[in-house]
Amino acid sequence: MLRTIRLTVAIVCFILITLLFLDFTGTLHTWFGWLAKIQFLPALLALNIGVLIFLILLTFLFGRIYCSIICPLGIFQDIISWIAGKKTKNRFRYSPAVKWLRYGILGIFIVSIIIGLHSVVALLAPYSSYGRIASSLIAPFWQWGNNLLAYFAERINSYTFYETDMWLKSISTFIIAIITLGTLVILAWKNGRTYCNTICPVGTILGFISQYSIFKPVIDTSKCNSCGLCARNCKSSCIDSRNHTIDYSRCVTCMDCIGKCKQGAIKYARPIKKINFTENNQVTTEQINDARRTFLSISTMLAANTALRAQEKKVDGGLAIIEEKKIPQRATSIIPPGAKNFRHFAQHCTACQLCVSVCPNQVLRPSSKLQNFMQPEMSYERGYCRPECAKCAEVCPTDAIHLSGLAEKSAIQIGHAVWIRENCVVLTDKVSCGNCARHCPTGAIQMVPLEQNSTDSLKIPIVNTERCIGCGACENLCPARPFSAIYVEGHQMHRTV
Structure with missing residues (x-):
């Protein structure tokens, strides 16, 4: 039974x-x-x-x-x-x-x-x-x-x-x-x-x-x-x-x-x-030593943890194949909103892949870097971190990712956008774009004339890094290939904007 x-x-x-x-x-x-x-x-x-x-x-x-x-x-x-x-x-x-x-x-x-x-x-x-x-x-x-x-x-x-x-x-x-x-x-x-x-x-x-x-x-x-x-x-x-x-x-x-x-x-x-x-039947010295070692091991572990605390589209209109985007070389990796900072996230994340599995925007993936191996990091080739989604924080069993609500998430700056002039289609193809500014949820990107004195001048983006939250919408929706003309650089310490 x-x-x-x-x-x-x-x-x-x-x-x-x-x-x-x-x-x-x-x-x-x-x-x-x-x-x-x-x-x-x-x-x-x-x-x-x-x-x-x-x-x-x-x-x-x-x-x-x-x-x-x-x-x-x-x-x-x-x-x-x-x-x-x-x-x-x-x-x-x-x-x-x-x-x-x-x-x-x-x-x-x-x-x-x-x-x-x-x-x-x-x-x-x-x-x-x-x-x-x-x-x-x-x-x-x-x-x-x-x-x-x-x-x-x-x-x-x-x-x-x-x-x-x-x-x-x-x-x-x-x-x-x-x-x-x-x-x-x-x-x-x-x-x-x-x-x-x-x-x-x-x-x-x-x-x-x-x-x-x-x-x-x-x-x-x-x-x-x-x-x-x-x-x-x-x-x-x-x-x-x-x-x-x-x-x-x-x-x-x-x-x-x-x-x-x-x-x-x-x-x-x-x-x-x-x-x-x-x-x-008397207790031997070896048994006492084994018990001491085990007790000290468990005590050390508990004390240490207390101290540490705390749908991609393949074709354009069914006619032309779209070249896949490549991941930019970021100086600092991007970790999810609610992770607070690199140290807190690394200490609490067990790399269980639960947040990676449920991310509906295909933004999270396991890291290949040694310092945060297999822990989730963000990349925007297949989607961007939508302000209305907080699935990763909802499923995290260790509170490595913690959000009190969607309002908090929309105010957390996990990185900032960086414009790469030589990749921008406005300059390479001489066409009007503005995709990055049009889809920025915080209005952190504005289009300004390339030539100040010309009324017909093409416009290029400028980034207000104080308003940018690093959601990656600009990087994901940028038409430039294989590298986006605008990408997000991560922050080690998140802050509220």
């Missing part, structure tokens, strides 16, 4: 979280966006104390049930392991914990947070890892299916579905998603939860707490006949059937062992400890 409940809740959570990354309309976030906010690392970076207390108490009461029910990466590994189990039964066996690897990776993770190596944090974070897989590898198939439905719907004069652009937003993020997926599939296919119990830093932290959980799987030695069936079905490889012990730091409370035990020797209950004061 307990296993059935766990499986049901896990499947529902997994499907809904996956749909959050696939839903390019952003409508599901209204009802189920909280599932992203209760993930451990996003809650930690957002200093969401309520969620953190809930997850810690949940683990203290029931063990690492977070890893089996809430974490999408953990559930994904269970699915792979389940498929592999259809071919080979009873394929697991007990293996001792690789403590040096677990705590070594946790140490690297903590140091990376402290010194600001956010790309390493994003690589190791389980929720972010699954987000990259969903948005880079699963979403294209979802969009292809949507476009196919839109194609057939259009043939019967129905507009229930509409086509969306399918394009590769970042080759580096795509490659990392493939490598991550391959690693997970291999490990889960062979050894179940190896990734969770050797690499995942969140699993290591929760594993320390789960050792002291109130309810946990308990072996009744009076009923156990040491058949080893529980150990051969434990995907965490944490049951030592010979010695009748379970490594609770690695147990993910999947309940599989309870269902497999034919003797009814394993129950999910509160263990009764037998006190024995013999010399053999």
Whole structure:
């Protein structure tokens, strides 16, 4: 019964979280966006104390049930392991914990947070890892299916579905998603939860707490006949059937062992400890040191985070092919409105790709730069940041992007426009344009005569950098190719205009 409940809740959570990354309309976030906010690392970076207390108490009461029910990466590994189990039964066996690897990776993770190596944090974070897989590898198939439905719907004069652009937003993020997926599939296919119990830093932290959980799987030695069936079905490889012990730091409370035990020797209950004061049962110095190291690691991580705080058209009228725009060389990258500044954004963003997935204007994409690797940045080849849209802030689980409303967004200057004289069609083709000024939502661009004393003179744009908010409408709608004659230069520190 307990296993059935766990499986049901896990499947529902997994499907809904996956749909959050696939839903390019952003409508599901209204009802189920909280599932992203209760993930451990996003809650930690957002200093969401309520969620953190809930997850810690949940683990203290029931063990690492977070890893089996809430974490999408953990559930994904269970699915792979389940498929592999259809071919080979009873394929697991007990293996001792690789403590040096677990705590070594946790140490690297903590140091990376402290010194600001956010790309390493994003690589190791389980929720972010699954987000990259969903948005880079699963979403294209979802969009292809949507476009196919839109194609057939259009043939019967129905507009229930509409086509969306399918394009590769970042080759580096795509490659990392493939490598991550391959690693997970291999490990889960062979050894179940190896990734969770050797690499995942969140699993290591929760594993320390789960050792002291109130309810946990308990072996009744009076009923156990040491058949080893529980150990051969434990995907965490944490049951030592010979010695009748379970490594609770690695147990993910999947309940599989309870269902497999034919003797009814394993129950999910509160263990009764037998006190024995013999010399053999005394706590060793090594155990004390291990406990101290784990406690200090978790304390350092929490303290460090508290300190850090806080439809592109391809042709013109169906006749001439339009040359694609190239990304300009910006001295400073552009980060979304509500990110405040580069430091705040880098410290809080987990690079989960949720905002990239739901951006309706195709403006956000994962960065390929080392200093903010895989974190979203803005570029305006396919669209611009519309003043009436705040989807990225609505779905961000860590408050790395935070907006109180659309009025605030329209007043935030994330960059300023720069005019490139030699690219402007007014000068290169001797034609009248004014596209940039006509579409500027803040009126920051005005057209002035090229020749002051001539009434028939062509007009060129001038930019009022004090009024410009860096939305990119001018850059996106500029007809110049391959580089726009006007582009947006980002600001490291956003300000209100």
